[in-house]
Amino acid sequence: MELKSLTIRNFKALQSVQLKNIPPFMVVVGANGTGKSTLFDVFGFLRDALTGNVRQALDARGRFAEVVTRGHEAESIMLELQVKLQIADRPRLVTYHLEIGIEQGRPVILLEFLRYKRGAHGAPFYFLKFERGSGFAIRNEEDFNKPDEDLEREEQQLESPDILAIKGLGQFQRFPAASALRQLLENWHVSDFHISAARGRKEATGITEHLSESGENLPRVAQHLYENHQGIFRQILQRMEERVPGIKGVEPQLTDDGYLILRFRDGTFKTPFLDRYVSDGTIKMFAYLVLLHDPKPHPLLCIEEPENQLYPTLMGELAEEFRDYSQRGGQVMVSTHSPDLLNAIRLEEVYWLVKNNGLTEIRRAQDDAQVRKYMEDGDKMGQLWKQGFFTGANPA
Numbered sequence: 138m139e140l141k142s143l144t145i146r147n148f149k150a151l152q153s154v155q156l157k158n159i160p161p162f163m164v165v166v167g168a169n170g171t172g173k174s175t176l177f178d179v180f181g182f183l184r185d186a187l188t189g190n191v192r193q194a195l196d197a198r199g200r201f202a203e204v205v206t207r208g209h210e211a212e213s214i215m216l217e218l219q220v221k222l223q224i225a226d227r228p229r230l231v232t233y234h235l236e237i238g239i240e241q242g243r244p245v246i247l248l249e250f251l252r253y254k255r256g257a258h259g260a261p262f263y264f265l266k267f268e269r270g271s272g273f274a275i276r277n278e279e280d281f282n283k284p285d286e287d288l289e290r291e292e293q294q295l296e297s298p299d300i301l302a303i304k305g306l307g308q309f310q311r312f313p314a315a316s317a318l319r320q321l322l323e324n325w326h327v328s329d330f331h332i333s334a335a336r337g338r339k340e341a342t343g344i345t346e347h348l349s350e351s352g353e354n355l356p357r358v359a360q361h362l363y364e365n366h367q368g369i370f371r372q373i374l375q376r377m378e379e380r381v382p383g384i385k386g387v388e389p390q391l392t393d394d395g396y397l398i399l400r401f402r403d404g405t406f407k408t409p410f411l412d413r414y415v416s417d418g419t420i421k422m423f424a425y426l427v428l429l430h431d432p433k434p435h436p437l438l439c440i441e442e443p444e445n446q447l448y449p450t451l452m453g454e455l456a457e458e459f460r461d462y463s464q465r466g467g468q469v470m471v472s473t474h475s476p477d478l479l480n481a482i483r484l485e486e487v488y489w490l491v492k493n494n495g496l497t498e499i500r501r502a503q504d505d506a507q508v509r510k511y512m513e514d515g516d517k518m519g520q521l522w523k524q525g526f527f528t529g530a531n532p533a
């Protein structure tokens with residue numbers, strides 16, 4: 138598990154939200170428009186800001202005025218994460234803080250820092266701290282136990298005040314904390330899977346290691362597993378057979394003109410079906426299996442409403458697969474409207490969103506005495522939700 142807590146201020150409907158002790162696998166429910174997608178978009182936003190810059194990340198979401206919470210336009214957008222990073226040979230809990238505002242009509246990073254608490258009482262130790270494009274980073278971070286005056290501070294000026302310092306400095310070996318954070322954020326995966334993008338023949342060359350956000354490289358990733366991870370591929374096929382009646386195999390096939398297609402074998406018929414002609418749910422289940430059996434899990438995986446297109450009784454197994462993935466080291470966050478999925482989720486994994494006067498609050502099932510009691514008595518999350526025990530979750 139990598140992400141421990143998250144504090145959000147003025148990011149769309151999330152005016153003031155804090156998530157603490159985030160579990161390895163987390164499931165969020167909430168009425169339409171309460172901010173589930175927005176919560177996941179915080180991760181997408183950070184990643185976009187890192188791959189491009191803050192202006193681009195804002196522009197993609199309708200610019201600052203659209204992203205900042207309505208009625209709080211004069212304030213800054215603030216995102217703060219607590220993540221576990223490998224620093225000086227040990228995993229340490231560090232805080233990454235980012236504050237974005239508008240100055241002379243341009244988005245500016247007002248404050249960005251990466252900080253580590255040296256102990257319950259020691260002064261916090263800053264790996265880097267930047268304001269409006271200038272600041273410092275520490276070079277001898279393995280010496281963080283030394284007094285402040287012995288630390289080697291390197292003053293730096295970034296190219297522009299909308300570039301993240303962890304991007305500008307993260308490429309330099311001498312700033313390992315910035316590099317570690319940068320790598321972590323870059324490898325987050327916020328799934329935006331489109332069945333139509335996954336179908337059809339694909340160029341045989343391109344990214345094959347991880348399923349892309351839209352899933353358009355599904356045939357390539359499948360082929361990569363088929364060729365290089367046969368055990369995993371066999372396991373995926375076995376799950377497909379168990380879950381989709383008739384399916385007896387999936388084969389990636391390279392065409393003569395250099396394209397890749399997936400062929401789904403049905404036990405009843407001799408000729409396999411091209412991926413273009415198999416059902417939506419078949420493609421989706423296959424894509425999830427490919428995503429969740431990734432030999433190198435993403436540090437964080439966000440999936441919205443995985444239940445869509447899938448048969449309700451498969452939700453228990455799907456939940457188990459998400460949990461397995463999170464145990465292999467990739468944290469998982471899922472949003473759902475499915476009581477069947479929720480029935481397979483544990484008390485400590487469930488959060489629900491409540492909207493009050495346009496602003497979202499987040500509640501943890503574990504903190505609700507009544508829900509906790511029912512769960513101890515053997516109830517299930519989905520049932521409790523449907524019976525209205527998630528206070529404030531149902532639309533009025």
Ligand SMILES: Nc1ncnc2c1ncn2[C@@H]1O[C@H](COP(=O)(O)OP(=O)(O)OP(=O)(O)O)[C@@H](O)[C@H]1O
Pocket residue numbers: 148149150151167168169170171172173174175176202203204205206207495
């Ligand atoms: N700048 C903003 N300030 C305040 N609220 C905003 C802002 N931008 C968007 N919103 C609100 O946030 C809502 C969008 O929330 P979001 O898409 O995250 O909901 P959701 O929980 O994913 O819903 P669904 O279940 O329908 O997918 C919008 O409907 C709007 O009311």
Ligand SMILES: [Mg+2]
Pocket residue numbers: 173174175
């Ligand atoms: Mg949504």
